[in-house]
Amino acid sequence: MNLFNKPGAARSVPQSYKPVLEASEVIDLFARLTLHQQAAMMRLLSRNIVIDLGDDNRYMGYEFDYSVDGAVISVTPSIDED
Numbered sequence: 001m002n003l004f005n006k007p008g009a010a011r012s013v014p015q016s017y018k019p020v021l022e023a024s025e026v027i028d029l030f031a032r033l034t035l036h037q038q039a040a041m042m043r044l045l046s047r048n049i050v051i052d053l054g055d056d057n058r059y060m061g062y063e064f065d066y067s068v069d070g071a072v073i074s075v076t077p078s079i080d081e082d
Contacts, residue, residue, distance in 0.1 A: 039066045039073045 021029075030038065046061025053059070064075050 035068045035071070035073060039068055042066045042073060042075075 030041065033041065043062075043066050046064065046066070049061030051059045051061065059077075063078055065078050067074050067076075
């Protein structure tokens with residue numbers, strides 16, 4: 001009795017094994033996203049960003065809020081709600 005491999009089920013390839021998108025494909029995809037989708041994408045990318053303002057002022061990207069304000073994406077420091 002095989003519980004995990006159901007007959008007729010299509011097996012998908014894990015994302016890590018799929019070919020990487022070229023830069024032009026990524027730019028094209030980003031250009032087709034709405035501002036809300038772009039802000040969400042920036043939230044994901046911000047986890048890998050360090051903003052260095054000099055004088056030992058370093059901030060991680062996840063310390064900011066990303067929101068849509070009219071026709072632009074607004075980035076503001078997060079406020080701790082303790």
